[in-house]
Amino acid sequence: MQEVTLEIDGMKVTIEDGKTVLEAARKAGIPIPTLCYHEELEPFGACRFCMVEITKGKRKRLVASCVYPAEDGLIVKTNTERVREIRRMILELLLPIAPAGPLRELAKRYGVEKSRFQSDEIRPTHCTLCGMCVRYCNEVMKYDAVSFVGRGVYKAVALTPEARDLCVFCRKCYTICEAGRFPMLAEEYSI
Numbered sequence: 001m002q003e004v005t006l007e008i009d010g011m012k013v014t015i016e017d018g019k020t021v022l023e024a025a026r027k028a029g030i031p032i033p034t035l036c037y038h039e040e041l042e043p044f045g046a047c048r049f050c051m052v053e054i055t056k057g058k059r060k061r062l063v064a065s066c067v068y069p070a071e072d073g074l075i076v077k078t079n080t081e082r083v084r085e086i087r088r089m090i091l092e093l094l095l096p097i098a099p100a101g102p103l104r105e106l107a108k109r110y111g112v113e114k115s116r117f118q119s120d121e122i123r124p125t126h127c128t129l130c131g132m133c134v135r136y137c138n139e140v141m142k143y144d145a146v147s148f149v150g151r152g153v154y155k156a157v158a159l160t161p162e163a164r165d166l167c168v169f170c171r172k173c174y175t176i177c178e179a180g181r182f183p184m185l186a187e188e189y190s191i
C-alpha cells in the first residue's frame with residue numbers, strides 16, 4: 001500500500017495514498033471542524049467549514065479539507081486567521097437559520113453572537129442544506145425517503161410521504177442533523 005507524508009500544523013503525518021487532508025488530520029488527532037462531513041458517507045464538499053490553508057510549492061491557497069487529497073510534501077495549516085475568518089463568515093450566514101442547538105453553540109465558540117443577515121431573506125426553513133440526512137438515507141440506509149426539492153433559495157429537504165412507515169422505525173437522520181432541524185421536519189409529517 002502506497003503512503004504519502006504531509007505536514008499539518010507543523011506535525012509530519014503519514015497516511016495511505018487516496019485519503020483526504022481531513023482524514024490525515026483526524027489520524028494525527030488534529031481537529032478540523034466540519035458541517036457536511038460524515039465518515040460513513042461520500043464527501044459532499046458543500047459547507048466549506050472544513051477549509052484549511054495549504055502550501056504546495058510556492059502556491060498558497062484555501063481548500064476544503066474533506067475533499068482535498070493528502071499529498072506528499074503538502075503543508076497544511078488548519079487554524080490561521082484567514083481560515084478562522086471564513087468559518088466565522090459561514091457561521092454568520094447560518095446563524096439566522098439555525099435554531100438553538102449545535103450550530104449556535106459552534107458559533108459562540110467562534111465568537112459569532114450576531115449576524116448581519118436576516119433569516120427570511122435567506123431561507124426560512126432552518127435547514128443548512130448540508131445534505132447529511134439525504135445522503136445517509138440514500139447511501140447507507142438505501143431507503144430514499146429523504147430528498148432535496150426545489151432550486152436556489154427554494155431548495156429544501158423533504159420527506160417522501162410513501163416512505164413514512166420506514167421513517168417511523170429508522171429515524172437515523174434525527175441523530176445526524178447538525179441544525180437540529182430534522183426532528184422538527186419529521187414532526188410536520190407525524191413520524
Ligand code: FES
Pocket residue numbers: 033034035036037044045046047048049050051064065066067
Ligand atoms: S465538511 Fe468539508 S465542505 Fe463540508
